[in-house]
Structures are given as C-alpha cells and as structure tokens.
Amino acid sequence: MDPQPLLEVRRLVKTFPSTGTVALDGVSLVLKAGEIHAVVGENGAGKSTLARILSGLDRPDSGSLRVRGREVRFRRPRDAERHGIGLVPQQSLLAQHLTVAENLILGREPRVLGIFLDRRRSYYETALASANFSFPLDPGAVISRLSPPERREAEILRALARGRDVLILDEPTSILTESEAESLFALLKRLRDAGTSILLISHRVREVLSSADRITILRNGSVVDTLRPADTDECDLALRMASSSSCFTADGPAVTRGQAVFRFRGASLRDSDRVTLRDLDFEVRRGEVYGVAALAGNGLGALEDLAGGERTCDQGVVELLGRDLSAWPRDELRSSILSYLPTDRDGRGLCLGATILENLVARGASLRDWSRSGRAAQRAEAARLLEAAGVRARLDASVDVLSGGNRQRVLSARELGSFAPAVLAANPTQGLDPRAQEETWNRLRSLAREGAGILLLTSSVDELFAVADRVAVLYRGRLTELGVRSGEVTADRVTRLLTGAAA
Amino acid sequence: MTFADTLLSDSLAIALPILLAALGGLFTEAAGTLNVALEGLIVAGAFSFAAAAEATGSIGIGIAAALACSAAFAILAAAAADRLSANPFxxxxxxxxxxxxxxxxASEHVFGTKGVVPLADLLSPRVDLGAFSRIPLLGPLLFRQRGISYLVAGACAAAAASYSSTPFGLRVRALGMREGSLRIAGVDPRTVRYWAFAASGAACALAGVALARSVGAWVPNIASGRGWIALVVVYLGRKRPAGLALASLAFGFLFALSNAAQAVLSVPPELILVLPYVVTAAAALLEGTGGARGSRG
Amino acid sequence: MTPRPDPRKPAFSGLGALPALAAALAAAAIYILAASEDPASAFRAFFLSPFTRPVVLANLVELAAAPCLCALGTALVFRSGDFNLGGEGQAYAGGTAAVLILLAVPSLPGPAGLAGGFLAGAAAGAATSLPSALSRRTRGADVLLSTFLVSQAVVLALDWAIAGPLRDPSSNLIATPVVSDAYRLPRLFPPSGLSFAPLLAAAAAFCLDRFLRTSRRGLELNLYGRNPAFAASVGFRVRAYAFWPLLVSGALNGAAGALLALGSNGRAVRGMTGGIGWNGISIALLAGNDPRWVLPAALFFAWLEVGSRQVSILAGISADVGTVAKALVLLLATARFLGSRRREARK
Incomplete structure (x- = not known):
C-alpha cells in the first residue's frame, strides 16, 4: 500500500473571468513524500496557476487540497507555509536591493529588545541554512549583485526556510544555462533524499525525464496522464504535451523565393550580462513564411525585439530590405514597410483606453489624412476592416471592452489589412478560436504569395506547421534551421528540439 | 555669541525639523509612493499642537494631538488612493x-483670528549647560539649543534607526522594491503602505511642533515651504538617512545664512533661498533614465 | 505588478467627476449649516449671491479666464502622460515679463502693446518650462519633479526681484510700476472687471479641443500619453510628444500670468499668481482633461471662490470653506466610484 500522500489535489478549477480563460479545469494530482514530481505542459496549460494555488497566492474556484490526508484551505501564502509548502516562483520575488538574509527573514524577522532587527541572528540563520544545503551564499550579499544561479538559490533558500516539506519550483531553469540547470537538479535530488518533496513545473522535457520520479502531463488545464520516466521517452512526452498530437507532414511547398527581406547576420543580444541570443544567421525572403518556434525563456521575445526594431543587437546586424533596421525612420518603416503583430498585444500592439477606431487607424500612413473628409474615409475603411475581422462592436467603443481574441483580431486587421513587404508576426493567433486562427494563417499565407517576407515567431508547433514554409527552432538563444518543411521535418522532431530533447 | 556661533547653531535648529519631515517622506518614498503632502502635514501638526496645548495647558497633550491629526491627514491621502483608486500623488x-x-x-474658531497668535507659554526655552555651552563653536551648536530641538533630534535618530534597523523599516523598503516579496512572505503590502504614510504624518507633526515651539506662536503658513524643501531633501539625499541629514544641514545652513544675510552680508536673503531649488533642479534636469519613455529616433 | 496607478497618469474621468463636485458642495453646505447662525441667508450668500448681481457675475466670469488657460495647458500635458507642476512659476514669469516689456516700450498703440505683452508672457512661461521639456526629451528626466523645482526657484527669484530692483518705490504695494493705461485690458462691462479674457480662454479651449480630437498629431499625442511603448512601436514621433505639450503648457501658463498682471493691477505684484498653478491642476482634473469641460470647471472654481468670499462678507463665515471645497474636488477628482474598471490582468 502506498504511504499516505503528502499533498493531494482534487478537481481544482480556476477561471479568470476578466480574460474568460479556464486555467485549470478539474486538475487532480498526488504528491508523495520524498519524490520529485514534475508537472509538464505547454505555455498556458495551467502550470503556473497550479503553483500559485498550492502556495496560497491564488484561490481556486472549486476543488480541494489535502495535506497528509487533512483537508486544508489556503487563503494567503502564510497558510501554505504553515503546512510546510514553499514556492520558488517563475518571476523572482526577491527585493533586489536587500541582502539575502533580509529577504529570507522578511515577515518573520528576529528581533533584539523587541524592536530592532537582529542582524546577527538573521545572518547566522541564513548562513546555517545555506551551509545546510551547501549553497555558497553570503548572507550579507545584495540580491542585485548575485548571478542568476545564486538568485535562484536564494529563492530556494527562502522557500525552504518557509516550508521544509514541499518545495514547488515554477520553471526554475528558465534563466539558467545548461550546466547551471544541471547543478540545480543535483541539488533538488539532494533535497529529495533529505526528505523534501518537490513539485517541479517545467516545459523542458529532457530536464524532467532526467530528474523527476513521476511526471504529470497537463494540457489545456486538464491532466492528461501521470507516469514514470521509464514508461515514456522524450518524443512521447513532447507529443502528449502538445495541444494537438497530429503530425503535420505537409508536402514541401513550392516556394519561389525572392530578395531577402529580413537578414540576420551574426546577431547577438545580451541581457544584463547574460547572452540571450547567440549569433543568429538567417534570412527571410520575399514570398515565404519563415517560422521560428521556441518555448518561453529561450529568447523568442528578444528575437522579436530585434526583428521589430524595438532593440538593436550588441553584435552583428539585422537588415530589413538591405538596410540596417535601426537606420530606417520608424515612421516610414511602420507605415509602409513593416507590419508587426507583437506578442505583447496589450502593451505594444494596442493602446488600451483608446477607441477601436483609433487603434485601427494608428499606423503612420493611415493617419496621414485626418482631415474631416479623410476621417470619414478612414472611418469607413475601419468599419470595413472591423467587419471583415468579424468583430461586432462600435468603432467608438473602447478597445478595453473587447475580449482577448477580439483584441487580437483588431490588431491583425490593422497590421495585415494592407500589404507591406515585411511582416513580423509574433504569436499572431494567441487567444483566437480555431476559425479565426485559420483565417489569420490564411491571411499570412496569402500575403506571402503576394510577395511579402514573413517572419513568424511562435510558441505553438501547430502554428509553425500550419503556416511556415521554412522552419527553425530557438533553444536557449541558439537558432537551429531545419530548412524547408517537408517529410523529414516533422512536428515531433520540432517538439523534441523545442524542449531540449536531442534532435 | 559670535556671528559664526549663531550661524551654526541656527543652521542646526532649522535643519532638524526639515530632516525629520524628510525622514517621514523617506518612508513613503521607499514604500513606492512618495507622500507630497509634507508641507500640509507640518502645518496640521503645528496648528493642532498650538490649539490643543493652548486649550489644555499641556504640552504633552498638544504633541499627542499633533501626532494624531497629521497622521490622520496622511492616512486620508493613502486611503483615497487605496480605497477609491485616486491618483496617490x-x-x-x-x-x-x-x-x-x-x-x-479652525483658526478662526479656536483663536478667533486667521492671523498670528502669540503663545508665549509654548516657546521652548534654550537649555544652558553652563561650562559645556561655553566651548567655542561646539557649545552653542550642541548645548545651547532650544529644548524642542533635542526632542526632534531624538525623533530623527529614532526614525533613521527605524528605517534601517527595524522589521517595519525592512518591510517598507521591500514593499517599494518588489511588492511580491512581501506577499510571498505573508505580509499584507497595503498595511505596510498605510503605516508608512502614518509615519510620515507623525514625523511632520513633530516637525510642526518644533516650528511652533521655536517661535512661541501660531503663525499661518508656519511651514513656509519647509515641507517642499523636505521633499527635495529626500531626493537630494539619495534616499539614505545619512544623505538626508547632509542635505538638510546644507539647507539649514542656507536658511540661517539668509537670516543673517540682511545684517551682515550684502546678498539678498531671498536669493540665497533660491539656491536649494536651483541645485536640486539642476540635479533633476541632468539626471535622466536615458531617452524619453519608449522613445526612438 | 503594483495595483497603484501610475502617478503620472491620472484617470480621464469625464462625468466621473460628478461625485467630486457633489462632495465638495456637500462639505461646504454642512460647514455653513453648522457654523452659521442664519444658515438660510448664508446658503444664499454662498450659492446664489454670485448670480444675483450682474457685476458680481461678470467678475466671476473674468476670474475664471486665467485659471482656465492654465488648466488647458495642464490638461494637454496630462494627455501626453506627464504632470506639469510648475504652473505657478511659469505664470509668475509670464506676468512679470509682460509688465517689463510694456514698461520698456511705453508708447505703442494699445492693441499692439497688449498683443506684445501676451506674447512676451507666453514666451517667458514657455522659457520657464523649457529646461524640463528639454531634459525630458533628451534624458527622460522626470517632468513632475523638474517643473516643480524650476518653478519654485523662479518664484523665489521673482519675489526678490519685485521687492528689489523692479520695485516701484513710490507704491505701498510690493510691486513693479504700473504700465501705461493704453496697455490695460479694456473692460467690456464696467464697473466689473470683465474683459475679453474669457473669450480668449474659450477660444484657446476650442483650438485645443480641435487639435486633440480632429488632428492627426492630436490623436497621436493622446495615444502616446496612454501608451508610450505602443506609440513608439507604431512609429509616432514620440520625442516630439515628450517635448511640445510641456512647452505649450508653459506658454499658456505664461499667458495666464500676463492676464493677471495686465488685468486688475496693470503691474506685477509680489505673489500675484496666488496658487493659480494649483488651481489649474485641479480644474484640469475636474474636467477630466477634456478641453470642452475646462471652461465650465474653471467657472465652477470661480463660483466657489466668489461664493466663499461673499459668505465671509455677508455671513461672517470663514472664506476658507471655498479652499476646503476645492481640496475635496482635487482629492476625489481622480477617484473611481464605479468599482474597479478592470480586474488586474492575470500573471
């Protein structure tokens, strides 16, 4: 008989009414004492929501939690802490100008004379804890001066200081290099052997297979299966994570490729002394859709910034139609040369608080004639675009009232409504239903047929295979070109590359 | 006392209330929302002290009233922002x-006038420590101040210590750096923010008490820009207690100089008071985050 | 993510300002009720007396003109996502400059002189805001802080100058000499102080409204103010929008100062701006930064001012009741009473 499970999750449901998404749709899982239990899934499968609920940062709509067989309710992080559960969040929650010790004792500070912070004791406790897990952390070091693995260690230390029994790690390796990640897993195994149960949330299949004792696969907010690493392999796991398991093996498209539109030559980018993109060398030509796929934390956002001209690279050069991208006047670039669907739809692609009409016309060229007659014409054109996009709303309504999917439609209508020789589409179908998704893909393909060079950046393999003529994968800042989509370039091969499994 | 004695001693006396108000402001700045009401909070503190102390004859009750009143006004600002999502600024x-x-x-109701009310009882006497106060320079500077100045100095030390060495100060600083670090530690960020505002109110209250007690009167607009100067001090002092102390002392010196200027120097006193603003403005203008927000060529 | 709103981006409130108005009036009413022996006549004095005599009403309208100009500029800066806290100094500089220039050229024809005075005022106001605008544009420096600091320095320097080298020694007022009568604002409705200034303010409001609602640059400015990253991404000229609104606001504040100086006194009096910069901010916020509502909001403030003056003369109630009412307007102008508009985005 199994020993009593340490932590048991039953039929958790969590919806976000503001966005209308169901993050968790009846998730159940069991964490046994002394195991490393991995939860894998694609972006948006509900992994982070699960972590937040288990650590008391979010409350579920329904479902129950049991710790050692007793039903518990977490209203705040302290409740989870009381039951020995600590979280290492994906985004750092360390106060960056405080020391390691100060971050560690926050909320339960030792005192002298009942008033003052007991620095000596907090240092001592921190040093002791960090020696306990053989972290070489200086308690007096300020967080902002630490390297990423050290920061991760500080996060882990904080979580352990709060909950000894269960450690939840949400994508702990996303800012680490491969060797740093390996030492992290060695540490997790040591912790497990010392009696801590670990819930490891990840989308990197290879890491999970080599470190976890059991694996639960999450897809679209539901559990697909829970299994042992021995019963699966990289390909199997990657495919079962994917929201559609069909393998696309479309025929190689007959592409008549022309002049280079985007050209990356040795482009590298560093983010606060870490390399995010390494030596990218590729071209996107007229008449093709060039697809780059990557999972979160592998540099896709940085690539988007480079290709969209939002940032310039530290080494190498990015050219657009033969001219250095940063040399283009932004106004001219965006009004007639480059169409851009950003991933950060609400922050960069749309202007919340403004009307739908304003959002539809807000591109250099279309705004040029804003006289009375010009406005009437723009209005008619915007109405046409809106209707063609299938959004039923008044032009003068605030864009805020639209659902995520409809916002995406407004964005696509503006950017893809007219022809531009270069198109940068970053996750262009996020939040869209299948039909609208199909329409966006068709539009991208037809723009390519009309002669545009399209750079598609996506975290969905389906999307990659639905639209791209040529395919590449970005993993830890390096680009692997797979060439023309054909029989050999199958979805499962791409999926394996995405998750760091061998090609 | 010589000219230098008076100048130094006055500098310190003027600097202390400014420093205390600035330390109060520092709590709110560190918590992420600078409380720009310091000027008003000083006035509120000074008035409620004068009114309560005059009515009851007790300095202690006056100080308590000042603390309560200024803290309440500060919390009002915080609550408008928190409860009604008003813009905190x-x-x-x-x-x-x-x-x-x-x-x-209130002045019309309590004192029957909107003007100056002399309250000689409230004037804080100068201490005289005999031999100590006759030490050249240091004597007048340290041992012949008004009694209230020592209280304010103590409060400044307490505020600085609380900022850098108590759990509350630590939480305030963590709040401004990353709110999530508090939430994951099980501390409610809103409570911390309210307390930070209350602290700024209390600090300004004592600063107001000091102003009222050093002139022995209620004077409308008694703060006369000291609250704004205190905000400037927060900025110029680089948000560190020691830096704040230096900046306040510099401003105290300028004020003392401008008081003395009419008699001794040939520089118009008003122009000396321009200096703090010019210096800080230059610092603010030259320091930037590099390029307009989200700008590109 | 912090739940606090960006301090530089006040909400555009529109009719959302009604609760603020109601609270302000209610507070005034309650105080009058409590403090007055004859509440009925005090109420009349506060709320109605401004409308009973044409001269008082005309003065009220005139009183609204200068704060209206200030508020228009402030609203423009708000629209661009920033906060101009330097209205006081910009207006002071404008008023003083207008007087100085007219004292220097005492024999121009009246209208030309007035126009020149206003231009000088606007130029001086713009010049006062120029350092902040420049450092905002080139270094991204904080406008809120720099406008306030520059303004304070200017206020203190002018206080000194008007009391010192610029002072008219023959006058009891601490003020400059009086400009030639030809340069005084002509009065349309003597004995009231009503001049064409309110028309000027209305015209300015109209132009600003046209600019913001029907010009391409106006639309771009609006979108930039709401989301600079978006504006930069779609290729608007974001550097210009970080610069010009502040300069225009400075010019409008300067013109308002010229209005104050050339209107009632014909000279620059020490401390003449008397909080007009702060009033401009309150009025802009009350109007939801919409130029169409700025003049009505300015009239409301002028009404509060005249009403509180009347109530203090006629009923012996402290005139500060008007200040309290204004403070409440400001306190609640950016508040949201209809619940949070949007839940915090997930993440």
Whole structure:
C-alpha cells in the first residue's frame, strides 16, 4: 500500500473571468513524500496557476487540497507555509536591493529588545541554512549583485526556510544555462533524499525525464496522464504535451523565393550580462513564411525585439530590405514597410483606453489624412476592416471592452489589412478560436504569395506547421534551421528540439 | 555669541525639523509612493499642537494631538488612493490644500483670528549647560539649543534607526522594491503602505511642533515651504538617512545664512533661498533614465 | 505588478467627476449649516449671491479666464502622460515679463502693446518650462519633479526681484510700476472687471479641443500619453510628444500670468499668481482633461471662490470653506466610484 500522500489535489478549477480563460479545469494530482514530481505542459496549460494555488497566492474556484490526508484551505501564502509548502516562483520575488538574509527573514524577522532587527541572528540563520544545503551564499550579499544561479538559490533558500516539506519550483531553469540547470537538479535530488518533496513545473522535457520520479502531463488545464520516466521517452512526452498530437507532414511547398527581406547576420543580444541570443544567421525572403518556434525563456521575445526594431543587437546586424533596421525612420518603416503583430498585444500592439477606431487607424500612413473628409474615409475603411475581422462592436467603443481574441483580431486587421513587404508576426493567433486562427494563417499565407517576407515567431508547433514554409527552432538563444518543411521535418522532431530533447 | 556661533547653531535648529519631515517622506518614498503632502502635514501638526496645548495647558497633550491629526491627514491621502483608486500623488496634493483650508477655518474658531497668535507659554526655552555651552563653536551648536530641538533630534535618530534597523523599516523598503516579496512572505503590502504614510504624518507633526515651539506662536503658513524643501531633501539625499541629514544641514545652513544675510552680508536673503531649488533642479534636469519613455529616433 | 496607478497618469474621468463636485458642495453646505447662525441667508450668500448681481457675475466670469488657460495647458500635458507642476512659476514669469516689456516700450498703440505683452508672457512661461521639456526629451528626466523645482526657484527669484530692483518705490504695494493705461485690458462691462479674457480662454479651449480630437498629431499625442511603448512601436514621433505639450503648457501658463498682471493691477505684484498653478491642476482634473469641460470647471472654481468670499462678507463665515471645497474636488477628482474598471490582468 502506498504511504499516505503528502499533498493531494482534487478537481481544482480556476477561471479568470476578466480574460474568460479556464486555467485549470478539474486538475487532480498526488504528491508523495520524498519524490520529485514534475508537472509538464505547454505555455498556458495551467502550470503556473497550479503553483500559485498550492502556495496560497491564488484561490481556486472549486476543488480541494489535502495535506497528509487533512483537508486544508489556503487563503494567503502564510497558510501554505504553515503546512510546510514553499514556492520558488517563475518571476523572482526577491527585493533586489536587500541582502539575502533580509529577504529570507522578511515577515518573520528576529528581533533584539523587541524592536530592532537582529542582524546577527538573521545572518547566522541564513548562513546555517545555506551551509545546510551547501549553497555558497553570503548572507550579507545584495540580491542585485548575485548571478542568476545564486538568485535562484536564494529563492530556494527562502522557500525552504518557509516550508521544509514541499518545495514547488515554477520553471526554475528558465534563466539558467545548461550546466547551471544541471547543478540545480543535483541539488533538488539532494533535497529529495533529505526528505523534501518537490513539485517541479517545467516545459523542458529532457530536464524532467532526467530528474523527476513521476511526471504529470497537463494540457489545456486538464491532466492528461501521470507516469514514470521509464514508461515514456522524450518524443512521447513532447507529443502528449502538445495541444494537438497530429503530425503535420505537409508536402514541401513550392516556394519561389525572392530578395531577402529580413537578414540576420551574426546577431547577438545580451541581457544584463547574460547572452540571450547567440549569433543568429538567417534570412527571410520575399514570398515565404519563415517560422521560428521556441518555448518561453529561450529568447523568442528578444528575437522579436530585434526583428521589430524595438532593440538593436550588441553584435552583428539585422537588415530589413538591405538596410540596417535601426537606420530606417520608424515612421516610414511602420507605415509602409513593416507590419508587426507583437506578442505583447496589450502593451505594444494596442493602446488600451483608446477607441477601436483609433487603434485601427494608428499606423503612420493611415493617419496621414485626418482631415474631416479623410476621417470619414478612414472611418469607413475601419468599419470595413472591423467587419471583415468579424468583430461586432462600435468603432467608438473602447478597445478595453473587447475580449482577448477580439483584441487580437483588431490588431491583425490593422497590421495585415494592407500589404507591406515585411511582416513580423509574433504569436499572431494567441487567444483566437480555431476559425479565426485559420483565417489569420490564411491571411499570412496569402500575403506571402503576394510577395511579402514573413517572419513568424511562435510558441505553438501547430502554428509553425500550419503556416511556415521554412522552419527553425530557438533553444536557449541558439537558432537551429531545419530548412524547408517537408517529410523529414516533422512536428515531433520540432517538439523534441523545442524542449531540449536531442534532435 | 559670535556671528559664526549663531550661524551654526541656527543652521542646526532649522535643519532638524526639515530632516525629520524628510525622514517621514523617506518612508513613503521607499514604500513606492512618495507622500507630497509634507508641507500640509507640518502645518496640521503645528496648528493642532498650538490649539490643543493652548486649550489644555499641556504640552504633552498638544504633541499627542499633533501626532494624531497629521497622521490622520496622511492616512486620508493613502486611503483615497487605496480605497477609491485616486491618483496617490493628486490625493496628497489635495491634502495639502485641505489642510490649508481646514486650518484657516479652525483658526478662526479656536483663536478667533486667521492671523498670528502669540503663545508665549509654548516657546521652548534654550537649555544652558553652563561650562559645556561655553566651548567655542561646539557649545552653542550642541548645548545651547532650544529644548524642542533635542526632542526632534531624538525623533530623527529614532526614525533613521527605524528605517534601517527595524522589521517595519525592512518591510517598507521591500514593499517599494518588489511588492511580491512581501506577499510571498505573508505580509499584507497595503498595511505596510498605510503605516508608512502614518509615519510620515507623525514625523511632520513633530516637525510642526518644533516650528511652533521655536517661535512661541501660531503663525499661518508656519511651514513656509519647509515641507517642499523636505521633499527635495529626500531626493537630494539619495534616499539614505545619512544623505538626508547632509542635505538638510546644507539647507539649514542656507536658511540661517539668509537670516543673517540682511545684517551682515550684502546678498539678498531671498536669493540665497533660491539656491536649494536651483541645485536640486539642476540635479533633476541632468539626471535622466536615458531617452524619453519608449522613445526612438 | 503594483495595483497603484501610475502617478503620472491620472484617470480621464469625464462625468466621473460628478461625485467630486457633489462632495465638495456637500462639505461646504454642512460647514455653513453648522457654523452659521442664519444658515438660510448664508446658503444664499454662498450659492446664489454670485448670480444675483450682474457685476458680481461678470467678475466671476473674468476670474475664471486665467485659471482656465492654465488648466488647458495642464490638461494637454496630462494627455501626453506627464504632470506639469510648475504652473505657478511659469505664470509668475509670464506676468512679470509682460509688465517689463510694456514698461520698456511705453508708447505703442494699445492693441499692439497688449498683443506684445501676451506674447512676451507666453514666451517667458514657455522659457520657464523649457529646461524640463528639454531634459525630458533628451534624458527622460522626470517632468513632475523638474517643473516643480524650476518653478519654485523662479518664484523665489521673482519675489526678490519685485521687492528689489523692479520695485516701484513710490507704491505701498510690493510691486513693479504700473504700465501705461493704453496697455490695460479694456473692460467690456464696467464697473466689473470683465474683459475679453474669457473669450480668449474659450477660444484657446476650442483650438485645443480641435487639435486633440480632429488632428492627426492630436490623436497621436493622446495615444502616446496612454501608451508610450505602443506609440513608439507604431512609429509616432514620440520625442516630439515628450517635448511640445510641456512647452505649450508653459506658454499658456505664461499667458495666464500676463492676464493677471495686465488685468486688475496693470503691474506685477509680489505673489500675484496666488496658487493659480494649483488651481489649474485641479480644474484640469475636474474636467477630466477634456478641453470642452475646462471652461465650465474653471467657472465652477470661480463660483466657489466668489461664493466663499461673499459668505465671509455677508455671513461672517470663514472664506476658507471655498479652499476646503476645492481640496475635496482635487482629492476625489481622480477617484473611481464605479468599482474597479478592470480586474488586474492575470500573471
């Protein structure tokens, strides 16, 4: 008989009414004492929501939690802490100008004379804890001066200081290099052997297979299966994570490729002394859709910034139609040369608080004639675009009232409504239903047929295979070109590359 | 006392209330929302002290009233921002204005005038430590101040210590750096923010008490820009208690100089008072985050 | 993510300002009720007396003109996502400059002189805001802080100058000499102080409204103010929008100062701006930064001012009741009473 499970999750449901998404749709899982239990899934499968609920940062709509067989309710992080559960969040929650010790004792500070912070004791406790897990952390070091693995260690230390029994790690390796990640897993195994149960949330299949004792696969907010690493392999796991398991093996498209539109030559980018993109060398030509796929934390956002001209690279050069991208006047670039669907739809692609009409016309060229007659014409054109996009709303309504999917439609209508020789589409179908998704893909393909060079950046393999003529994968800042989509370039091969499994 | 004695001693006396108000402001700045109502809170503190102390004859009750009143106004600003999602900056500006109006009204009811009210009983006497106070320079500077100055100095030390060495100060600083670090530690960020505002109110209250007690009167607009100077001090002092102390002392010196200027120097006193603003303006203008927000060529 | 709103981006409130108005009036009413022995006549004095005599009403309208100009500029800066806290100094500089230039050229024809005075005022106001605008544009420096500091320095320097080298020694007022009578604002409705200034303010409001609602640059400015990253991404000229609104606001504040100086006194009096910069901010916020509502909001403030003056003369109630009412407007102008508009985005 199994020993009593340490932590048991039953039929958790969590919806976000503001966005209308169901993050968790009846998730159940069991964490046994002394195991490393991995939860894998694609972006948006509900992994982070699960972590937040288990650590008391979010409350579920329904479902129950049991710790050692007793039903518990977490209203705040302290409740989870009381039951020995600590979280290492994906985004750092360390106060960056405080020391390691100060971050560690926050909320339960030792005192002298009942008033003052007991620095000596907090240092001592921190040093002791960090020696306990053989972290070489200086308690007096300020967080902002630490390297990423050290920061991760500080996060882990904080979580352990709060909950000894269960450690939840949400994508702990996303800012680490491969060797740093390996030492992290060695540490997790040591912790497990010392009696801590670990819930490891990840989308990197290879890491999970080599470190976890059991694996639960999450897809679209539901559990697909829970299994042992021995019963699966990289390909199997990657495919079962994917929201559609069909393998696309479309025929190689007959592409008549022309002049280079985007050209990356040795482009590298560093983010606060870490390399995010390494030596990218590729071209996107007229008449093709060039697809780059990557999972979160592998540099896709940085690539988007480079290709969209939002940032310039530290080494190498990015050219657009033969001219250095940063040399283009932004106004001219965006009004007639480059169409851009950003991933950060609400922050960069749309202007919340403004009307739908304003959002539809807000591109250099279309705004040029804003006289009375010009406005009437723009209005008619915007109405046409809106209707063609299938959004039923008044032009003068605030864009805020639209659902995520409809916002995406407004964005696509503006950017893809007219022809531009270069198109940068970053996750262009996020939040869209299948039909609208199909329409966006068709539009991208037809723009390519009309002669545009399209750079598609996506975290969905389906999307990659639905639209791209040529395919590449970005993993830890390096680009692997797979060439023309054909029989050999199958979805499962791409999926394996995405998750760091061998090609 | 020589000219130098007076100048130094006055500098310190003027600097202390400014420093205390600035330390109060520092708590709110560190918590992420600078309370720009310091000027009004000083006035509120000074008035409620004068009114309560005059009515009861007790300095202690006066100080308690000042602390309560200024803290309440500060919390009003914080609550407008928290409960009604008002813009915290605008809400604090409004509190400045509210204090000006409310004190005007109250002054007519309490003192029967909107003007100056001499309250000689409230004047804080100068201490005289005999031999100590006759030490050249240091004597007048350290041992012949008004009694209230020592209280303010103590409060400054307490505020600075609380900022850098108590759990509360630590939480305030963590709040401004990353709110999530508090939430994951099981501390409610809103409570911390309210307390930070209350602290700024209390600090300004004592600063106001000090002003009223050093002139022995209630004077409308008694703060005369010291609250704004205190905000400037927060900025110039680089948000560190020691830096704040230096900046306040520099401003105290300038004020003392401008008081002395008429008699001794040939520089117009008003122009000396321009200096702090010019210096800080230059610092603010030259320091930037590099390029306009989200700008590109 | 912090739940606090960006301090530089006040909400555009529109009719959302009604609760603020109601609270302000209610507070005034309650105080009058409590403090007055004859509440009925005090109420009349506060709320109605401004409308009973044409001269008082005309003065009220005139009183609204200068704060209206200030508020228009402030609203423009708000629209671009920033906060001009330097209205006081910009207006002071404008008023003083207008007087100085007219004292220097005492024999121009009246209208030309007035126009020149206003231009000088606007130029001086713009010049006062120029350092902040420049450092905002080139270094991204904080406008809120720099406008306030520059303004304070200017206020103190002018206080000194008017009391010192610029002072008219023959006058009891601490003020400059009086400009030639030809340069005084002509009065349309003597004995009231009503001049064409309110028309000027209305015209300015109209132009600003046209600019913001029907010009391409106006639309771009609006979108930039709401989301600079978006504006930069779609290729608007974001550097210009970080610069010009502040300069225009400075010019409008300067013109308002010229209005104050050339209107009632014909000279620059020490401390003449008397909080006009702060009033401009309150009025802009009350109007939801919409130029169409700025003049009505300015009239409301002028009404509060005249009403509180009347109530203090006629009923012996402290005139500060008007200040308290204004403070409440400001306190609640950016508040949201209809619940949070949007739940915090997930993440």
């Amino acid at each position: 605008v809400a604090a500006l409004a509190v400045n204005l509210l204090v000006a109006g409310a004190v005007g009204i």
